[in-house]
Amino acid sequence: MDSSKRTELSEIGEFGLIDRLKEFLPAKSDKVIKSIGDDAAVIRTDENVFQFISTDLLMEGVHFDLAYTPLKHLGYKSVAVNVSDIAAMNGTASHIVVGIALSNRFSVEAIEELYTGMKLACDAYSIDLVGGDTTSSRSGLGISVTVVGEGREEEVAYRSGAQVNDLICVTGDLGAAFMGLQVLEREKQVYLANPEMQPELLDKEYIVQRQLRPEARVDVIKSFKTLGLKPNAMIDVSDGLASELLHICKESNVGAYIYEDKLPIDPMTFDTAREFELDPLTIMLNGGEDYELLFTIPQADYEKVRNHPDISVIGYIKSADEGVNIYTKGDHLVPVTAQGWNHFKA
């Protein structure tokens, strides 16, 4: 590498960096089926069994604000978002290890609150917390979670498996976590201006919960088995629908059409977006942290999902030369662009 050059991270962004690293770090072992660049790495452990591994690093002030994030919820969320990465491979999480860096301002009781949340999530998802590292931090709280899971070779859903004419599906509803965050940020500002004010969160419970304590959609993964359904491609919605759809299209070398009127949104998300004078469509496309699943299935499987209460069909996979576009309600065809969460631009 040319050490005299200085490239700013903001020039290439997180995804640009990942692309560079992927090229720089080719796997040596033929047991490594999928390295950098999917929701989890995939390793062959047995003739037919694949192991998944994924890691997340959550930093105070970037990923969470302790002014409005209860430690118990934070613990729950840090586990759930990792389990979601394994779900996105159509796999089953089995265990996690956790690293915590924290300063003296945390009491033992506070740390146990954090671990209580983790334990609740481990119990909810039937996984074990098997080890970790606890250390000090000179500044904020840092939490790293690494999750291990497994699945059968023929069941794994990569980002790269989408086929032309596939139906594009998404679980649950979109944009709620982002609007929950806006509400929490507003209440924080109100509180900072006047500590006597009580936060007005009562009628925002659903979206605030979506932000503070999201769930991994392991329920949907289980129902795939019941339905006899295997997605061709899958990813979880952590950075926003637009960004994730572009990942699938890029990795699968396809295009896509999606339809605004098919995108699922909760009325509370919609109303709150309007209250904040934000465009609900933008929120659905670019609001992150929903941890819903975005996946594609063959058209022949339509009957299996059409009556599923938690699955919406939102469009079709097209050939790559047709691009990635959305039909808006006004019947305009608009290219989907990734806004995502480019932390480095902030």
Add this chain to the structure above:
Amino acid sequence: MDSSKRTELSEIGEFGLIDRLKEFLPAKSDKVIKSIGDDAAVIRTDENVFQFISTDLLMEGVHFDLAYTPLKHLGYKSVAVNVSDIAAMNGTASHIVVGIALSNRFSVEAIEELYTGMKLACDAYSIDLVGGDTTSSRSGLGISVTVVGEGREEEVAYRSGAQVNDLICVTGDLGAAFMGLQVLEREKQVYLANPEMQPELLDKEYIVQRQLRPEARVDVIKSFKTLGLKPNAMIDVSDGLASELLHICKESNVGAYIYEDKLPIDPMTFDTAREFELDPLTIMLNGGEDYELLFTIPQADYEKVRNHPDISVIGYIKSADEGVNIYTKGDHLVPVTAQGWNHFKA
């Protein structure tokens, strides 16, 4: 938990916290052979194959100082110390995932320096970097590394396996990494006082290298196989010999006698300790980050190690009621106490 109580972390320390968490988080799956409390967690993956997993979180200002730590060495070290945890189980590391949190002050080239060091270590230890997470940090650099490895059930060496009358062995030499750190800190102070001064590190190369770029003793693990040797108990020396020996004794419910004149020290470590007016024995017992292996073997295996250039026999395992003691050169019997690295007291 009683939320009205506030217990300071400094009251119970890192090990006290781990003990509390171990009790609080019992494993649900019978595949979890060893959870929190050894160098790595142990999971059964097959009839005879155990998988190991271990994680470390390294924080700027606590674990490393970028004033004198080249990013390439930091990358190498962050991998090596994790591989060392798998070696300490008598296992073989196979792959890692890495989380990096960093601020805008790092250029893409700087991050690639860090990954270049990780790649060098991955190549040296024949492992693959298969995935990760890259995010921003509001303050310092944070690095999380999680390593996965495996071993055969009958070969695993736990902390808890030491038997009365076992020989206590240690690889390489002790205290070098700690004295290397003292030299680097001194040169940093000199530089801060007068930036024109050139650092005097030339005649301290070995101990500085032990601090900045330690190696995991996978060479010793390999030689165990050649020698037909299986340690009864093993741990790697990350917090200092005293602390690690106490871990083995506590987990195995035994005592130990070790001998000062048997403890291996490099002349440069000894001379530098004297130069800093530090007691070489204290450095050997409590200097951390050597990443040597401390292990116990049956006396019948003495012939296998007596001529090994990298293994020193330093004492015997005793029954628990005899305590953990060291015979000093003056023939005094002194209890071994753990100083270790209680980050939270700093």
